[in-house]
Amino acid sequence: MAITVYGAGAIGGVTGAALARAGHDVLLVDRAVDHVVPVRAITPDVLGGGLDLVLLSVKSQDTPAALEVLTPRLANSGAIVSLQNGLNEELIATAVGSSRTVGCLVNWAADWTGPGRILHGGQGAFVLGELDGRPSSRVHSLAKLLDVVAPTVVSDNVLGYTWAKHVYGALLVATAVVDAHVYEVVERSPGVQSMLVKLVVESMAVAEAAGIKLEAFDEFEPASYRAAVGGDTVARAHAMKIIAAHYRANTKTKTTSPCAGARQKSARCSAPR
Numbered sequence: 001m002a003i004t005v006y007g008a009g010a011i012g013g014v015t016g017a018a019l020a021r022a023g024h025d026v027l028l029v030d031r032a033v034d035h036v037v038p039v040r041a042i043t044p045d046v047l048g049g050g051l052d053l054v055l056l057s058v059k060s061q062d063t064p065a066a067l068e069v070l071t072p073r074l075a076n077s078g079a080i081v082s083l084q085n086g087l088n089e090e091l092i093a094t095a096v097g098s099s100r101t102v103g104c105l106v107n108w109a110a111d112w113t114g115p116g117r118i119l120h121g122g123q124g125a126f127v128l129g130e131l132d133g134r135p136s137s138r139v140h141s142l143a144k145l146l147d148v149v150a151p152t153v154v155s156d157n158v159l160g161y162t163w164a165k166h167v168y169g170a171l172l173v174a175t176a177v178v179d180a181h182v183y184e185v186v187e188r189s190p191g192v193q194s195m196l197v198k199l200v201v202e203s204m205a206v207a208e209a210a211g212i213k214l215e216a217f218d219e220f221e222p223a224s225y226r227a228a229v230g231g232d233t234v235a236r237a238h239a240m241k242i243i244a245a246h247y248r249a250n251t252k253t254k255t256t257s258p259c260a261g262a263r264q265k266s267a268r269c270s271a272p273r
Helices: 010-021 060-073 089-096 137-146 158-175 182-186 190-209 222-229 233-249 260-269
Strands: 002-006 025-029 051-056 074-082 101-106 109-114 117-122 126-130
Touching (some): 002 060, 010 051, 060 089, 074 089, 074 137, 089 101, 101 158, 126 158, 182 190, 182 233, 190 222
Parallel strands (some): 002 025, 002 051, 051 074
Antiparallel strands (some): 101 126, 109 117
16 A cells, blocks of 8 residues: 655654655655655655545645645545644545544654754654544554554544644643743743643633543643642642653654634634633
């Protein structure tokens, strides 16, 4: 099976390299010409059709443009797996159909450091699943394939994971406004911690209003935030402690987690503000 990695930046670059190293037929596609020249990759304008498997790893804001390229080129039996931050599965499913869309949580770290150069910054959760939660041979085969990139788990609630990361992203975006490491911010003071908890719980309300059951992963435990917002200082300290431990152990040079999807869902669901 031919594998197309569309968006050969941080996540896509690491994924493509690991799959190629394992002997798979991988084509990397990226619009940055200076990035594709040093490696075996192409730009979107020369991408052919009949694509079997597309691992979509562009930034969320670039998803519509990517789908304009990919939709007419995806094989009838093909699939697009979103290796992205944000809530892109619905957008992808609208373009190519839910039967050709696979949800995925990526929480291992990587950064683009320069043309042809990617930094793999640490391990983390890697979860796949059908959008409707049904077990399928397809997702189990994909998990086996992607296991060479990072240990991969199949879930019957993959949207619970993608939403959970999006919710957690509200906290990370808040820490990014301070010129300090994430672990320094979350340990700064009880006041800062309380503010971060409230941000997360507000986003959790949007997810729950949309009918999503949030899942715990790595350094994010929804139950701790529910308890913390109710005044449980032990839960608040625990929630911040595991974030600090995670970011001390992993090299990550920047944090980006677009929150537009949650804002749109909030408007649709009339979640409390």
